Amino acid sequence: MRNLTKKTFPIKGMHCASCVRVIENALSKVEGVTMANVNLASETATVTFDPQKVNDQTLASAVANVGYKAGVEEEIKTEDEDKIQKQKELKNLRTKALVSLFLGSLIVWGSFPGLMNTAPEILKNFYVQMILAIPVQFWAGLQFYKATIPALRHRTANMDTLIAIGTSTAFLYSAVVTVFPQLVMELGIEPMPYFDVSTVIIGLILLGRYFEARAKMGTSEAIKKLIGLQPKTARILKNGKEIDVPVSEVAIGNVIRVRPGEKIPVDGEILEGESSIDESMISGESIPVDKSKGSLVIGGTINKTGTFTYKATKVGADTMLAQIIKLVTEAQGSKAPIQRVADLISSYFVPIVLMLAVATFVIWFDFGPVPAFLFALLNSVAVLIIACPCAMGLATPTAIMVGVGKGAENGILIKDAESLETAHKINAIIFDKTGTLTYGKPVVTDVIARSETTKQSQSERSLRSARDDILQLAASLEKGSEHSLAEAIVNKAEVEKLVLSKVEGFKAIPGHGVEGMIGKNKAILGNRKLMEKEKVDITHVGSHLAKLESEGKTVMMLAQNGKLLGLIAVADTVKDTAKSAVQNLQKMGIEVIMITGDNERTAQAIAKLVGIKRILAEVLPDGKEAEVKKIQAEGKIVAMVGDGINDAPALASANVGIAMGTGTDVAIEAADITLVSKDLKAVVSAILLSKKTMKTIRLNLFWAFGYNIILIPVAMGALYPFFHILLNPIFASAAMALSSVSVVSNSLLLKRVKI
Numbered sequence: 001m002r003n004l005t006k007k008t009f010p011i012k013g014m015h016c017a018s019c020v021r022v023i024e025n026a027l028s029k030v031e032g033v034t035m036a037n038v039n040l041a042s043e044t045a046t047v048t049f050d051p052q053k054v055n056d057q058t059l060a061s062a063v064a065n066v067g068y069k070a071g072v073e074e075e076i077k078t079e080d081e082d083k084i085q086k087q088k089e090l091k092n093l094r095t096k097a098l099v100s101l102f103l104g105s106l107i108v109w110g111s112f113p114g115l116m117n118t119a120p121e122i123l124k125n126f127y128v129q130m131i132l133a134i135p136v137q138f139w140a141g142l143q144f145y146k147a148t149i150p151a152l153r154h155r156t157a158n159m160d161t162l163i164a165i166g167t168s169t170a171f172l173y174s175a176v177v178t179v180f181p182q183l184v185m186e187l188g189i190e191p192m193p194y195f196d197v198s199t200v201i202i203g204l205i206l207l208g209r210y211f212e213a214r215a216k217m218g219t220s221e222a223i224k225k226l227i228g229l230q231p232k233t234a235r236i237l238k239n240g241k242e243i244d245v246p247v248s249e250v251a252i253g254n255v256i257r258v259r260p261g262e263k264i265p266v267d268g269e270i271l272e273g274e275s276s277i278d279e280s281m282i283s284g285e286s287i288p289v290d291k292s293k294g295s296l297v298i299g300g301t302i303n304k305t306g307t308f309t310y311k312a313t314k315v316g317a318d319t320m321l322a323q324i325i326k327l328v329t330e331a332q333g334s335k336a337p338i339q340r341v342a343d344l345i346s347s348y349f350v351p352i353v354l355m356l357a358v359a360t361f362v363i364w365f366d367f368g369p370v371p372a373f374l375f376a377l378l379n380s381v382a383v384l385i386i387a388c389p390c391a392m393g394l395a396t397p398t399a400i401m402v403g404v405g406k407g408a409e410n411g412i413l414i415k416d417a418e419s420l421e422t423a424h425k426i427n428a429i430i431f432d433k434t435g436t437l438t439y440g441k442p443v444v445t446d447v448i449a450r451s452e453t454t455k456q457s458q459s460e461r462s463l464r465s466a467r468d469d470i471l472q473l474a475a476s477l478e479k480g481s482e483h484s485l486a487e488a489i490v491n492k493a494e495v496e497k498l499v500l501s502k503v504e505g506f507k508a509i510p511g512h513g514v515e516g517m518i519g520k521n522k523a524i525l526g527n528r529k530l531m532e533k534e535k536v537d538i539t540h541v542g543s544h545l546a547k548l549e550s551e552g553k554t555v556m557m558l559a560q561n562g563k564l565l566g567l568i569a570v571a572d573t574v575k576d577t578a579k580s581a582v583q584n585l586q587k588m589g590i591e592v593i594m595i596t597g598d599n600e601r602t603a604q605a606i607a608k609l610v611g612i613k614r615i616l617a618e619v620l621p622d623g624k625e626a627e628v629k630k631i632q633a634e635g636k637i638v639a640m641v642g643d644g645i646n647d648a649p650a651l652a653s654a655n656v657g658i659a660m661g662t663g664t665d666v667a668i669e670a671a672d673i674t675l676v677s678k679d680l681k682a683v684v685s686a687i688l689l690s691k692k693t694m695k696t697i698r699l700n701l702f703w704a705f706g707y708n709i710i711l712i713p714v715a716m717g718a719l720y721p722f723f724h725i726l727l728n729p730i731f732a733s734a735a736m737a738l739s740s741v742s743v744v745s746n747s748l749l750l751k752r753v754k755i
């Protein structure tokens with residue numbers, strides 16, 4: 001098994017969906033690269049490769065070969081650095097756009113029929129117009145040529161190619177008309193330059209790009225915010241002294257002191273003191289969380305009231321915040337299935353448009369009215385301009401970036417664009433009971449001794465001691481188990497101050513219970529299945545079992561050497577938000593199902609409390625995956641919600657696996673969506689987010705494609721024979737610029753939807 005590395009790095013110079021294809025192809029062709037994803041919205045490439053065959057240099061040169069620049073050495077920049085650079089680029093773009101539009105409007109004033117009567121003579125001079133058009137074409141428009149040359153070398157065309165070809169033809173024709181008017185007069189055409197067309201197109205497109213770039217900065221805000229959460233220094237205690245060190249120097253095991261109002265530098269566990277901590281930036285939960293000795297704290301969250309010391313348990317790239325940043329960056333750079341379709345279409349689109357432009361030219365030249373050459377030229381330029389597939393290339397990734405970022409801000413960590421897309425289609429959702437629908441913190445409610453079940457009369461004292469014996473034995477057994485039921489029993493024994501016995505040969509039997517030797521006696525504790533397996537007769541406690549279970553309690557039986565000693569009942573509270581979350585999901589038309597290893601009756605009681613109708617009870621831990629598959633076989637698209645650690649196989653086989661209440665590597669690995677908080681509202685929010693994101697994408701694609709499909713025939717002159725309507729290339733470029741801007745803005749609207 002080879003070790004593959006995944007790397008995300010910035011790419012410069014992309015403007016449309018076809019650039020994405022070209023770079024992806026170039027990167028995929030590098031030997032040792034297994035996957036390459038290029039994202040137009042984040043302007044990044046994410047590449048999976050074999051580090052023995054590929055290094056940063058090979059990747060950078062593959063990208064450079066097709067005419068773009070890869071920043072393989074650059075780290076994703078912090079908010080400030082990135083802002084300064086982007087701001088500079090933006091300013092540059094704005095200056096070029098405004099200068100072009102100003103010069104362009106002077107030319108329009110001097111050449112537009114009707115308007116030109118009001119213009120000073122000098123502006124009507126063709127040479128003056130040419131002089132005004134030159135800086136626009138070769139200074140402001142230089143970037144189009146720069147991008148065209150390497151693209152042509154690789155026989156690809158991109159949006160810049162189209163603009164360069166379109167405006168150059170208009171410019172060159174006009175220059176010829178100006179300098180050698182007799183050339184066109186011989187053809188019987190009045191010498192009329194079209195400098196207005198070349199200049200205004202360049203100005204509008206640059207202006208469109210300026211707005212687009214500004215809006216795109218907004219789509220990557222979420223990740224910048226997360227990066228900004230990273231604290232810079234930590235105050236560690238060393239030899240009784242407090243010293244401030246950069247966060248990067250904190251090591252595991254260091255003891256750190258945090259005062260009120262300070263940021264917690266790295267992840268760790270509180271040693272001393274207590275406080276309430278604002279974790280909203282990570283979990284999305286707005287209410288501060290109370291923490292004391294033994295509680296886990298997360299780096300990047302803010303300490304509110306108390307002072308405490310804690311031990312660093314995770315540093316550097318292992319902290320939760322670092323993991324979240326990595327996850328969000330990768331997810332934003334990943335591709336939604338719906339986008340592949342759009343990319344594929346636009347890869348055919350550019351060559352087809354080039355052909356259509358040629359056809360437009362030929363048809364107008366051969367069959368059009370006089371001056372045929374001019375009509376042919378202008379119409380084909382309009383076709384070229386209008387067909388730029390940039391809006392199409394932005395439609396999906398900008399929405400994914402905003403959606404994934406919005407998720408992260410609300411404690412919803414989405415693994416990739418595909419998960420975000422699939423989540424809107426689910427129509428069945430399976431909740432694990434313990435720890436997901438319930439708090440997973442069960443407490444012992446009843447201890448019943450065998451003597452009580454056989455109706456022997458006995459004194460209060462002997463009854464008490466019989467119960468204590470049962471609890472003592474059960475707790476001794478459970479000491480070795482990590483199950484939440486075990487914890488409840490051990491805690492209860494501690495409260496009762498019972499001294500536990502030594503256990504040998506301890507064994508946990510998943511989905512059944514535990515067993516072990518205490519002295520010479522074999523003791524077992526667990527459910528019916530376990531008793532059956534060990535042939536313990538439990539018929540006489542049947543009614544007790546039934547009563548406790550119908551109250552929603554989980555009952556365990558204790559037996560020694562094959563003889564039943566008593567029962568221990570444990571109850572877990574249902575989460576506050578469980579009922580309303582279930583209701584909301586059902587309102588969305590999603591079937592809600594509960595799965596549990598617990599018995600049918602207990603499960604029914606809990607299900608009734610939260611409003612779930614369908615339950616899958618007594619499912620062994622390794623049987624959950626099979627149950628998920630069974631429901632998928634019913635034709636359902638299934639989401640599974642669990643804790644991510646012991647439910648990993650079920651989470652993985654569900655269409656969308658949702659892990660709750662953790663941000664650990666294990667959970668993030670197994671799940672498609674990780675919810676940092678334990679609040680069930682987040683499940684509803686995650687699905688809503690998916691639905692809203694998909695709605696935005698569909699609307700974006702509709703506008704991007706619809707606009708091309710409608711306007712290309714108009715630009716070709718389809719309306720001319722009937723209404724004499726032609727699309728002036730100037731309007732074509734305005735429409736084009738507007739379409740990209742509107743797609744990005746529509747994606748930004750996603751930031752404001754309520755989830």
Ligand code: ADP
Nearest residue numbers: 434481483486511512513526527596597598621
């Ligand atoms: P879930 O996570 O759905 O509650 P599990 O598979 O963990 O289900 O457990 C199923 C059942 O197995 C429990 O309800 C309990 O009866 C029994 N069981 C599992 N582990 C233990 C244990 N350590 N001690 C006692 N009973 C256990």
Ligand code: MG
Nearest residue numbers: 432434435646
């Ligand atoms: Mg469980």
